[in-house]
Amino acid sequence: xxxxxxxxxxxxxxxxxxxxxxxxxxxxxxxxxxxxxxxxxxxxxxxxxxxxxxxxxxxxxxxxxxxxxxxxxxxxxxxxxxxxxxxxxxxxxxxxxxxxxxxxxxxxxxxxxxxxxxxxxxxxxxxxxxxxxxxxxxxxxxxxxxxxxxxxxxxxxxxxxxxxxxxxxxxxxxxx
Amino acid sequence: xxxxxxxxxxxxxxxxxxxxxxxxxxxxxxxxxxxxxxxxxxxxxxxxxxxxxxxxxxxxxxxxxxxxxxxxxxxxxxxxxxxxxxxxxxxxxxxxxxxxxxxxxxxxxxxxxxxxxxxxxxxxxxxxxxxxxxxxxxxxxxxxxxxxxx
Amino acid sequence: xxxxxxxxxxxxxxxxxxxxxxxxxxxxxxxxxxxxxxxxxxxxxxxxxxxxxxxxxxxxxxxxxxxxxxxxxxxxxxxxxxxxxxxxxxxxxxxxxxxxxxxxxxxxxxxxxxxxxxxxxxxxxxxxxxxxxxxxxxxxxxxxxxxxxxxxxxxxxxxxxxxxxxxxxxxxxxxxxxxx
Numbered sequence: 001x002x003x004x005x006x007x008x009x010x011x012x013x014x015x016x017x018x019x020x021x022x023x024x025x026x027x028x029x030x031x032x033x034x035x036x037x038x039x040x041x042x043x044x045x046x047x048x049x050x051x052x053x054x055x056x057x058x059x060x061x062x063x064x065x066x067x068x069x070x071x072x073x074x075x076x077x078x079x080x081x082x083x084x085x086x087x088x089x090x091x092x093x094x095x096x097x098x099x100x101x102x103x104x105x106x107x108x109x110x111x112x113x114x115x116x117x118x119x120x121x122x123x124x125x126x127x128x129x130x131x132x133x134x135x136x137x138x139x140x141x142x143x144x145x146x147x148x149x150x151x152x153x154x155x156x157x158x159x160x161x162x163x164x165x166x167x168x169x170x171x172x173x174x175x176x
Numbered sequence: 177x178x179x180x181x182x183x184x185x186x187x188x189x190x191x192x193x194x195x196x197x198x199x200x201x202x203x204x205x206x207x208x209x210x211x212x213x214x215x216x217x218x219x220x221x222x223x224x225x226x227x228x229x230x231x232x233x234x235x236x237x238x239x240x241x242x243x244x245x246x247x248x249x250x251x252x253x254x255x256x257x258x259x260x261x262x263x264x265x266x267x268x269x270x271x272x273x274x275x276x277x278x279x280x281x282x283x284x285x286x287x288x289x290x291x292x293x294x295x296x297x298x299x300x301x302x303x304x305x306x307x308x309x310x311x312x313x314x315x316x317x318x319x320x321x322x323x324x325x326x
Numbered sequence: 327x328x329x330x331x332x333x334x335x336x337x338x339x340x341x342x343x344x345x346x347x348x349x350x351x352x353x354x355x356x357x358x359x360x361x362x363x364x365x366x367x368x369x370x371x372x373x374x375x376x377x378x379x380x381x382x383x384x385x386x387x388x389x390x391x392x393x394x395x396x397x398x399x400x401x402x403x404x405x406x407x408x409x410x411x412x413x414x415x416x417x418x419x420x421x422x423x424x425x426x427x428x429x430x431x432x433x434x435x436x437x438x439x440x441x442x443x444x445x446x447x448x449x450x451x452x453x454x455x456x457x458x459x460x461x462x463x464x465x466x467x468x469x470x471x472x473x474x475x476x477x478x479x480x481x482x483x484x485x486x487x488x489x490x491x492x493x494x495x496x497x498x499x500x501x502x503x504x505x506x
Binding site: 239241264265266267273277280 | 449450452455458459460461462464472474477478479480481482483484485486488489491492495496499500502503504
């Protein structure tokens, strides 16, 4: 099992290859890290992560020593994440969130409970657009002295928090 | 009726005389519920070399169906044109078929002006605080300056 | 106090309920269902004002406490026992539906089914910004932007959340609408 450690701000993150995810998690569980804290998904944009889309964090704690360990793996678009819910029951909800909200295929297929059945898309992905912010005109786009009737004479400012279309995580291309 | 504490957030009143249509409240509102339109008027002021232009408010509406009563607009207005008033009894009533109740919660300029008389005077300052600089007994320096106190 | 008024069944966990939880993990999601909740008879006298509803039917209120506004509505209902309130169970007897709280897209079918189970004449009071227009969550991917997209709303009480007295003003407004 290839794990590389990286320590920053007092926390050590073990970077795990996806193929070893289940093995490493099982080993830590058997070593005593039986308390589940978090299984989170984030964007995998980092230098060297060409072709990877999401990163999955698993934070588990040993209740005897109160030490925590953070495991991190990265997934490409079509990878499946092995489920760890059989080791820590609490991970089930987080894997459901990863499956529905991020579109990650999880091995033990958690039930579809969070989103309505008719929902399309995966809302917590970075490129998921909130339709309401696109459709609804921002009242602050008008300059003092403007009313709605005239066409804008210059490019209107965007509301705070709504990013420019060119914004977004820069993923390295595979061919680089 | 229950007596409400000072600075209770009930409804926001607009003092039109203070508004310069700077649009800061409309831009800072997290719900996008303040709608302002205006136009520019150019006037020749006696004694000035060139005509002055000023912004004239056409429409100032707050959608209370959307408002989350955060107070960001009241805090951020540089000219104190928006004030809290403790009124809370202004439900929107639609027709008997159920139309237009939420649309009635959009308060236009005239309605916002009626709330001005409900704005309470500001609560008195703490007696132990240092006097405000603009009073005669004030320090004459910026608030919080340490000169003379260290 | 609230449980004493309405009995234990009104606090049954419902999907996407007041705290937003999913209740017991073993509870299967059975789809839209009529919600058993607090049904309250309003026979009048908030703040000393006597509301003569002038109706031949009992005015009953079904409160859907979906989120934070539900707590404010509970505080308002809390005062009604001394005003002559008779709590009754069952949604099929309610004439006024009080939608208080964020209506998520997953919850919307249950709210609509509750409305459809009500006998005529039926009225809807929308309490709070979230059920008026979507409120602070107007841009969310899973929030219905106002219950007036699905149901007719007769009185909309603004606030985030509105005071309990504001809800009583809303009931007064409904009284004015019904009697006009």
